[in-house]
Amino acid sequence: MSRIQAPPDEAQGNLTDRLLAGLPAEAVLIDPDVTASYANDMASFCPSGAPAVVVLPRTVEQVQHVMRTATELRVPVVPQGARTGLSGAANASEGCIVLSLTKMDRILEINPVDRIAVVEPGVINAALSRAVNEHGLYYPPDPSSWEMCTIGGNIGTASGGLCCVKYGVTAEYVLGLDVVLADGRLMSTGRRTAKGVAGYDMTRLFVGSEGSLGIVVRAVLALKPQPPQQLVLAAEFASAAAACDAVCRIMKTEGRGALPQKGGGGRRAGGHVPSLLELMDRTTVKAVNDLAHMGLPETTEALLLVAFDTPDPAADLAAVGALCEAAGATQVVPADDAAESEMLLQGRRLSLTALEAVKGTTMIDDVCVPRSRLGEMLDGIEQIAGKYQLTIGVCAHAGDGNTHPTVCFDAGDADESRRARESFDEIMALGLRLGGTITGEHGVGVLKKEWLAREIGPVGVEMQRAVKQVFDPLGILNPGKLF
Amino acid sequence: MSRIQAPPDEAQGNLTDRLLAGLPAEAVLIDPDVTASYANDMASFCPSGAPAVVVLPRTVEQVQHVMRTATELRVPVVPQGARTGLSGAANASEGCIVLSLTKMDRILEINPVDRIAVVEPGVINAALSRAVNEHGLYYPPDPSSWEMCTIGGNIGTASGGLCCVKYGVTAEYVLGLDVVLADGRLMSTGRRTAKGVAGYDMTRLFVGSEGSLGIVVRAVLALKPQPPQQLVLAAEFASAAAACDAVCRIMKTEGRGALPQKGGGGRRAGGHVPSLLELMDRTTVKAVNDLAHMGLPETTEALLLVAFDTPDPAADLAAVGALCEAAGATQVVPADDAAESEMLLQGRRLSLTALEAVKGTTMIDDVCVPRSRLGEMLDGIEQIAGKYQLTIGVCAHAGDGNTHPTVCFDAGDADESRRARESFDEIMALGLRLGGTITGEHGVGVLKKEWLAREIGPVGVEMQRAVKQVFDPLGILNPGKLF
Structure with missing residues (x-):
């Protein structure tokens, strides 16, 4: 297309041809200005290279052709969704x-009896x-980027969201996949059944394999009946x-001594x-x-937001409000309706954007x-923020223990950038000491690959690498990620 | 222990020593009368061999010792729970x-805030x-054998049960594992967090790997708050x-046109x-x-049993009763209380035992x-039963589409046994034609290994075998199962 602008060398020409x-011509982009715009997702501090080519297949066969070509020419392949990772x-x-x-963006089937979608x-x-x-159905996973991000990307990173405390993460909604393997086989x-072993x-x-094992080209997803509108406190x-x-009082179950209150739906x-x-946090x-x-x-x-989508959410919120007061809440404000609930959530949804505005750059952690x-x-x-003299805002999926400590810093300030990076590492170390994981829902990618080994240990790394080797013997699938 | 009764040959002596x-002496059984009693689980038509030795470790280190020994001597290892599979x-x-x-039967931790158990x-x-x-907590997976079967066995076979239509299968409750690998490494x-990627x-x-990849020695399990007592119709x-x-009317969701009824809990x-x-079935x-x-x-x-453990189960049962009548139910009987509910379920729980009594032997299928x-x-x-002139009783986890067609036959009648086996295969073929799976919750084992390849295809088999090879390069872990 744009050979005149950027004459490819022989290898590039061979690859493109x-x-x-x-693939049709419009599905193969080689203009360097265009391909450069596909170089990064939304993470800070993660290096990237210049793609040789960007392909936008529309069919499974086209994806197979891309992978066969990549295997023959030994060219690395980086799969991408909306790059909101x-x-x-x-x-x-x-x-x-x-x-x-x-461009493979068709919903192929929605089945309200089997409660599945094929996409x-x-x-x-x-x-x-x-x-x-x-159809009265509900697909729970709701990452903040849900208006932009793709199901394929959600599957690649095993995305979470606000819903997880009740409904779990993307992984729990994937029943089956069609995958193009590194060598182009399907x-x-x-x-597509409710159960299967x-x-x-x-x-x-x-x-959650971040495109390192194969290319997902079709997914069978489990759905739930749409719950009642949630009400927020x-x-x-x-x-x-x-x-x-x-949070602990709300989530903690009580033994037989503590009988459910009568009425109020159990x-x-x-x-x-x-x-x-x-x-x-403040x-x-x-x-x-x-x-x-x-x-x-x-x-x-600290501000807590709690919601219920139960048959009688007002009664549930009243019970939870009492628990908040017992824990020392200075004020408890239940929403009266869906509109008020949405207003309360709006602030939470804006959190990361707002923290980015504080100093221009953020590093968003994801320790659970x-x-x-x-x-x-x-x-x-808080102690780490003090030690490094940094502004670290925390929003958290508190019910899951999944924190997003967000370091706000000026990327033009080399010393502050260094402190940001060091505090980030210290936060992950803290999470591991507390029995947690370095990533609850954002994944490892480039950002945390040194930390993966600290979490899963040498035997874990060895076995995971061996599994990678099974699916990608030439190492062409998203190299340099995870390990 | 019993060397006098059954003098081991040299290899046996070497292995035992x-x-x-x-391992302590009481954890190593070599009396052939005793070891023979460990040869089989509860499946029909599945060949087994005579174990050289049965070991009953009590610690992770002892399991590691067993696996190191097995690796050194190239002896196959068959892991077992309660053998109710x-x-x-x-x-x-x-x-x-x-x-x-x-013998490794300790509950190590129950945490009502984190809603986990470690076992x-x-x-x-x-x-x-x-x-x-x-502690007010609930571990949903409830296979029929729940009074006998072990959590390790449930994990090995990814067991289901009656609860699955709402609560899913064992897999959904396993957060983390400690596994002894084939070579004895841990x-x-x-x-142990709610989320993690x-x-x-x-x-x-x-x-669900049926002991073919490693030995599970510890599991972190997710728990749910105990729901209200269920009521059955x-x-x-x-x-x-x-x-x-x-079943379809009950499970099918309706679009925006069909608003939830007011009252009655949404x-x-x-x-x-x-x-x-x-x-x-009859x-x-x-x-x-x-x-x-x-x-x-x-x-x-056909008799349907429906239950709700919602805040207002009687109202839910009334709604479902109306749907049953619309589908042509000749009678609808809601239980008034927990005792009546339990009576209604009793019959379902006795089904497989009752079918076994019909002709002495059964083959229980598990097509979903x-x-x-x-x-x-x-x-x-029904057509297959007619064609082969067999009694086939069907009980099913209908909400999941998971059927247990149970062929009742006289094992002493060679012709009837042959017809039983053939009808069994034909039922699996039917399940696959309908977009189903050969096993919803019982697993592949020996019984269905020829059928696994038909379901997952040659590429699937090749990749699964390659994964097996990663974890078990010597092929000593439960050989002859799955593939």
């Missing part, structure tokens, strides 16, 4: 084929969510510790199942107010600890 | 070490269920087709989430009556189809 043998897993490596699945990988999360809603995994669970092996606390105590002293349980609250003038309470040290250790985690993050 | 170097996956191979995990593999399912109930997988999902690879139908139509026309949705009902004189309605062609194809599946099974 071979790709064009099985936060770990550099979709970053291009030098001279690679970027394989963008965004291509480029379907936008929000598009699927809306389409299944029309493999089907899993099933025929052989090893290869489906789950691909979920906001609770303010004078300390992060008190807010974390409230609610009990604890052991609730909220549809959302989020925390914002730094985050202030950042949101500065950005969007939302009038959130800036004197509070057992929820019983959440208080220690927040306390430790 | 080596095992005794790291139905696919021959725990059957001994000739000259193997049977590695029984039944050894030999813990009995019912023992765990009762222990967590004391590997930890997964996490650090590297490939090795945990799920082990769940029984509905009688004049045809299996009508009962299957009712219940709607369809899209219900029952905690149990079971089907028994053959099964009659067998249960013959065995236990339960007075179930023998004139009915999309629930929208359940009617075709039952119709096809």
Whole structure:
């Protein structure tokens, strides 16, 4: 297309010609200005290279052609969705084929009896969510980027979201996959039935594998009936510790001694199942107010947001409100309706954007600890922020113990950038000490690959590398990621 | 111990001596009368060999010693739980070490804030269920054998049960594992947090791997808050087709046009989430009556059992009862309380035992189809029973589309046995034609290994074998199973 602008060398020409043998011209981009725009996802501090070519296949056969070509020419392939990832897993490596699945964006089937959808990988999360809603169905996984991110990307990173405390992560909704292997062969995994145990669970092996084992070209997804509209409560606390105590009181189950209260739908002293349980610290609250003038309470040290999508959410919120007060909440504000609920969530949804505005750049961490250790985690993050003299805002999927400590810094300030990077590492070390993981839902990518080995140990790394070798003996699938 | 009774040959002596170097004498059984009793699980038509030795370790180190010994001497190892499996996956191979995990039966931790339990593999399912109930927690997976079977066995076969239509299978409750590899090294997988995506999902690879990849010695399990007591409804139908139509009406979600009814806790026309949705055909009902004189309605062609553990189960049952009537139910009987509910379930729980009493022997199949194809599946099974002149009783986890067609035959009648075997294969072929799987929850083992290849295809088999090779390069882990 743009050979005059950027004459490819012989290898590039060979690669492009071979790709064009099985792809239409408009699906093969080689203009360096264009291909450069595919080099990165949304992570900070993750190096990337210049792609040799970007391909945009529309069919499974075209993906197979790309992989056969890559295998023959030994060219690395970096699969991409909407590049909203936060770990550099979709970053291009030098001279690679970027394989963008965004044009394979058809919803192939929605079945309200079997409660499944069959989709291509480029379907936008929000598009699927809306389409299944029309059938009274619900696709829970809701990463912040849900209006942009693709189902294929969600599968690659095993994405989470606000819904996870009740509904779990993407992995729990993937029943079966069609995958193009490194050599271009097609493999089907899993099933379209509610249950199935025929052989090893290869489906789950691909979920979260960050494009390093094969290219997902079709997915069978499990759906749930659409729940009632959720209702939200906001609770303010004078300390992060008190807010974390409230989280524990809400989630803790009680033994036989503590009978459920009569009426109110079987609610009990604890052991609730909220549809959302989020925390914002003072730094985050202030950042949101500065950005969007939302009038959130800036004197509070921590704001909890709790929601229920149960048959009687008001009664559940009343019970949880009482638990928040017992934990020392200074104010508890239940929403009266869906509109008020949405307003309360708006602030949470803006958190990362707002924190980015504080100093221009952020490093967003994703450490998940057992929820019983959440208080220690927040306390430790505050100490790390003090030690490195940094602004670190914390928003958290508190019900899951999944924190997103977000280091706000000026990328033009070399010393502050160094401190940001060091504090980031220290936060991960803290998470591991508390029995947690370095990544709850964002993945390893480039950003955390040194840390993966610290978490899973040498035997774990050896076995994971050996599995990678099975699927990608030439090492052409998203090289330099994960390990 | 019993060397006088059964003098081991040199190899046997060498193996036994080596095992005794790291295991106490009472943990090493070599009396052939004793070891022979460990040769089989509960599957019919599955060959087994005579174990050389049965070991009963109590610690992780002892398991490591067994695996190191097996690797050095190239002796196959067959891991076993309670041997209640139905696919021959725990059957001994000739000259193997049977590695029984039944003595590693400690519950190490129950945490009501993090909602997890940490257990050894030999813990009995019912023992765990009762222990967590004391903390207001619920471990859902409930295979029929739950009073006998072990958590390790449940993990090995990815067991299901009656709860799955709402709560899913064992796989969904396994967060992390400690696994002794074939060479005796210890590997930890997964996490103890609610979420985590650090590297490939090795945990799920082990769940359902039937002991062919490593020995699970510890598991971190996810728990749920104990739901309210479920209430059961029984509905009688004049045809299996009508009962299957009712299943579809209950499970089918409705679009925006069909608003939830006001009141009654957000219940709607369809899209219900029952905690149990079971089907028994006339053959099964009659067998249960013959065995236990339960007075179930023998004139009915199909009996559906539906339960809810929601805040207001009576209202949910009323809505579902109306759907059953719309599908042609001849009678709908909701239970008034927990005791009546338990009576209704009793018949279902006795089904397999009752069918076994019909002709002395049964082959229990485990074909799962999309629930929208359940009617075709039952119709096809009836035709197969007619063609082979066999009694085939069907009980099914209807909400999951998971059928257990159970061929009743006289094992002393060679012709009937042959027809039983042929009909069994034909039922699996039918399941695959309907978009189903050859095994919803019982596993592949020895019984279905020829069928696994038909389901997952040559590429699938090749990649699964390659994964097996990574973990078990010498082929000593449960050889002859799965592939």
